[in-house]
Amino acid sequence: MGSLHSFTFGLKFSIIRKNSMFHYICQQATWFLFFIFFWRLSYGGKVLVIPLDGSHWLSIQPVMERLQHRGHQVVAVVPDVNLLMKPSDHYIVKTFAVSYSKEYLTTEFQKLGYKSFVHQPFLERITETFAKIRNITTFFLDNCKQLLYNKDLITYLQDSKFNVVVMDPVSPCGQIVAEYLSIPSLFYSRGIPCGLDSEGTMCPNPLSYVPKFYTGNTDHMTFNQRVNNFLLGSFQLMVCYFVYSPFEVLIKEFLHRDMTVLELYSQASIWLLRYDFVFEYPRPIMPNMIFIGGINCAKDNPLTQEFESILEKSGKDGVVVFSLGSMVSEIQNKKAMEIAEGLGTVPQTVLWRYTGEAPINLANNTKLFNWLPQNDLLAHPKTRAFITHAGSHGIYEGICHGVPMVLIPLFGDQADNAVRIVSRGAGIKLDAVKMTSKDLSNALRTVIYDKRYKENIQRLSSLHLDRPVEPLDLAVHWVEFVMKHKGAAHLRPAAHDLNWIQYYSIDVIVLLLAATFLFLFISLKGCLFCCKKCFCKNARLSKRSKSKSQ
């Protein structure tokens, strides 16, 4: 501070003494610099981010950037082998070594894309799903071990005196670090598929109208769907145990504490959920859940000359944006040709994010790109439709900009996301395996030319954008809130301190039932006793009177 002070004052009194206007400006600038400097000193906190790769990383980036703009130091801890987690001027990246190679990671995701378009018999699909769950568990667990047992990194984290951890709760690793460093945490998520988010927040989750992931149900279910939702809901909690219980050993090893993963998750101060009820179905929530759905489409950047020129040339027909997400950029050639054929039938220009070999039947209206500025293209008034894999980020971008969608879900929560948009009348869902070129062409024409799709998505867009505070501002507010108040204990429900018998008042109900039965029993016995006494007396009296008469 001293050097800054002497520099600006020196400047003022040496070079610019004679120019009074300039002198005045410099004087003001000096105070401004002081103000900024002190503001940063007094306000700036230290934020540790423990994110996941892929679209999860892309969605947390704007928050990290905004936090840095507001004077905080942001440090992201990421594996040294990753897909998208690149360094930036906005945050410090600290890496930890992992045991797999970049090739392995890329190939795994490529396989995921290829397999989504291939038919698999039911049993094979089930077996593969279980194998996938086991692989993911091992992957997260190994990654977490590599982070926690990286002595240099842990020492650095301890010495850095962070104020808060912002983490992706799909892996509990970030919360183990938060517990180790004794600092509060915020979970940044769209929910945990097996339902650990509801359990971790003690949020009621009525299975009668809250559809579980992977069921394809909406919030209005038939009896059969409710049975299916009930069974899958109960089954998913078992899957949760299967996926997360190995972490309990790690918790004991690293934190020297007996703690279940559920207890670990219940420590989060705030859940920043990428939810909005134009997309999600209304359901019970908790006070420490903050909804920031649509955070990823806040900022539209101008398009490059190349894209501007394509959009301009597309004329009154406009363009269609087509992307299968950040993780799937190529598919089997046979399927690519079928898709290319479908795309060739519409008058719109199609911008397709595709890194594979160009299909030989690619029509003139279809242009391939290694990368698309998806959100900026969707924001353009010439965009008529969006073909998407139904990832939540893409869908929010479609909603933000009011673009009707053709949804080709591939894996994870995508099928459920697609159902949500279809149930709102804002898109058409296609089956990645079964769809033909004609199906794609028909779906595309329908969402473009049947006005109801555009009207419905514009209605959703208008509801979504009519909000008192922008999701990015909201997210940053709550990160700063947790830093300033060292958590948000006033939002933690007392339900965390009850066991399930107490939570559901089972002990109270048993007591009241027992008391009622006891009361009824005593009343009955009392009545019987009285009746007996009464009858006996009558009997004795009648006997006596009989004997007298005899």
Add this chain to the structure above:
Amino acid sequence: MGSLHSFTFGLKFSIIRKNSMFHYICQQATWFLFFIFFWRLSYGGKVLVIPLDGSHWLSIQPVMERLQHRGHQVVAVVPDVNLLMKPSDHYIVKTFAVSYSKEYLTTEFQKLGYKSFVHQPFLERITETFAKIRNITTFFLDNCKQLLYNKDLITYLQDSKFNVVVMDPVSPCGQIVAEYLSIPSLFYSRGIPCGLDSEGTMCPNPLSYVPKFYTGNTDHMTFNQRVNNFLLGSFQLMVCYFVYSPFEVLIKEFLHRDMTVLELYSQASIWLLRYDFVFEYPRPIMPNMIFIGGINCAKDNPLTQEFESILEKSGKDGVVVFSLGSMVSEIQNKKAMEIAEGLGTVPQTVLWRYTGEAPINLANNTKLFNWLPQNDLLAHPKTRAFITHAGSHGIYEGICHGVPMVLIPLFGDQADNAVRIVSRGAGIKLDAVKMTSKDLSNALRTVIYDKRYKENIQRLSSLHLDRPVEPLDLAVHWVEFVMKHKGAAHLRPAAHDLNWIQYYSIDVIVLLLAATFLFLFISLKGCLFCCKKCFCKNARLSKRSKSKSQ
């Protein structure tokens, strides 16, 4: 618009032609006026407010004023005999004739104040509570009939083409009007004591940690408290039926529809709840609940010369603010003397809102006022403590300005409010009937001189005020949202379309249990059959071998 245009343009070209700077300013002003005029034309909606009297009215007033400032026309429908509902420049007041007199109303509230300080035996209290509930029901029902069957008023409401109804849901009358006019509604409330708010929103309400009104429980209950909470929770729903079922006849008469009060309440688009979780205990909520706790202490006005001078003269000891709310301004002289004695023992100057005869033992440090600018006084740094009846408005003002409290609850939800503040270590609760002058003096000294009380209330204040958007802005945003989108159907949970058997998945559980038992039964039968076959075969074989050996 034409006249405005010709006036400003006429002005521009006649008087100020030669002065170019002034000309320019006028030109800009013209456009600005046009903008404001069109903005008001395009934006201004029509808001119908159906409020209740007393503190409920005081709390809804800022919203009405802000809506008028934002260009909306606000019309409040109130009974012609009322206590506080005065006309204003900010809204139009339409009255309907009622059958009681101003004297009756004032006397009823005076009685309420007097009785709160008198000991009543348990049975008498219970009988009187039931009588009170019956009176209130009759009062609301009669008022509602007078409104609905006032032909001129109803014709005016129909002709006015309102966009939205903002109403107090303690009486369902506003929603009957909303249904009749087919316009969306917002409920402005702090909750309905008998739990109809939870039922009307389909909000889960676990009785194991959500304390019911009138129990005096916190969110951490012993087993006995949980039993008491469970019983009272169930009992309150019966009270709800008792209080609100007479309205169902009125609904049928007026709307010509069979509709329960619960169905009527479930039609609300948004519930604007005067809640904040520094005061309320964290509990499940629903997406159409918007929390605007502390809305009444947003604006601090400067104090008058009289109050400024008293505060100035109070020196380093400062002042104590004492009010029993807008409805209770005098009590029995004997009790007033006891209170006056207690107040005289502290070095602070006490500002007491009291309209009764001044107690003869009133100390020099105590000053009586017919009315106090409570919020503005609490906002003053010289205010050391707040003696309050623990109404939610006063408590929020105390929290906003970080003033520790002595709580003397009188009736309604006040005892529960007091428990909340005591459980946060920010105040001391006294029993209005039993308290002595010494109790009051001790409590006052403790909250002023034991630093923990000040620290705790300041912590609550700091949490409460650290919010991304001000409660008044939030309330106005949602009123405008409902006007613009003609409701908030996207926030309505599908739970409203289920009966209770479906909601609790009882039909699903029964089916699954039946299927399990059937499976077990068939398996058992199968096993028994196999065993029998097996044993019979063995028996036959052994018999045969025996006969052969013989």
